[in-house]
Amino acid sequence: xxxxxxxxxxxxxxxxxxxxxxxxxxxxxxxxxxxxxxxxxxxxxxxxxxxxxxxxxxxxxxxxxxxxxxxxxxxxxxxxxxxxxxxxxxxxxxxxxxxxxxxxxxxxxxxxxxxxxxxxxxxxxxxxxxxxxxxxxx
Numbered sequence: 001x002x003x004x005x006x007x008x009x010x011x012x013x014x015x016x017x018x019x020x021x022x023x024x025x026x027x028x029x030x031x032x033x034x035x036x037x038x039x040x041x042x043x044x045x046x047x048x049x050x051x052x053x054x055x056x057x058x059x060x061x062x063x064x065x066x067x068x069x070x071x072x073x074x075x076x077x078x079x080x081x082x083x084x085x086x087x088x089x090x091x092x093x094x095x096x097x098x099x100x101x102x103x104x105x106x107x108x109x110x111x112x113x114x115x116x117x118x119x120x121x122x123x124x125x126x127x128x129x130x131x132x133x134x135x136x137x138x
Contacts, residue, residue, distance in 0.1 A: 006048060006049030006050065006053075006054075006070055006071070006072055007046055007047060007048040007049065007054060007070075007131065008024060008046075008047045008070070008072075008079060009044050009045070009046050009047070009131055009132070010039065010044065010045050010047070010081070011039070011042070011043065011044035011045070013039050013040070013041060013042075013043075014041055014042075015041055016038060016039070016040050016041065017038070017039050018035070018036045018037065018038055018039075019033050019037040019038075019039060019045065020033055020034060020035030020036045020037045020038075021033065021035055021083075021084070022037070022081065022082060022083050022088075023081075023082045024047065024067075024070065024079055024080070024081060024082075025078075025079070025080040025082060026070075026071060026072055026073075026077055026078060026079055026080075027073060027076075027077050027078060028071035028072075028073070028077075029069065029071070031047075031067045031069050031070050033047070033065065033067070034065070037065055039063070043062075043063060044063055044131075044132050045063045045065055046061060046063055046064050046065065046131055046132065047065050047067050047070060048064055048065070048066055048067065048070070049066075049067060049068060049070045049071070050066065050068070051064045051066040054131075058131055061131060061132055062132070063132065073094075074094075075094045076093065076094030077092070077093060077094065078090065078091065078092035078093070079091055079092075089110070091108060091110070091120070091122075091123050092120075093108060107125075107126045108123055108124070108125055108126070109123065109124050109125075109126050110122055110123055110124075
């Protein structure tokens with residue numbers, strides 16, 4: 001996730017999955033993914049505020065879903081991923097533990113490998129954005 005570029009990347013699905021109807025809740029509001037939003041096994045889907053701006057910075061990128069109302073504050077915000085009323089995952093930054101700020105264009109990535117403590121320990125601040133790269137560019 002890179003708040004300065006306004007994108008969230010979802011991946012790590014082991015089978016084809018339709019994310020249509022899922023939502024992202026931020027401090028600015030809730031954005032619902034259009035139906036269908038298909039993601040294949042091992043393929044990322046990138047939820048972006050502006051496809052044009054995103055591709056100008058990162059080049060042609062498959063799997064973009066444009067959500068113009070997606071608003072992320074790089075200083076202090078939160079993102080909750082929901083499937084219907086069920087919260088699937090959540091992360092917050094700025095002002096609280098661990099006190100991350102995403103203003104330096106550093107992405108926040110969820111560590112894979114099946115670890116799910118439902119705490120900030122599941123997330124890592126990376127040195128540079130690498131959208132579409134497995135494991136947030138590891």
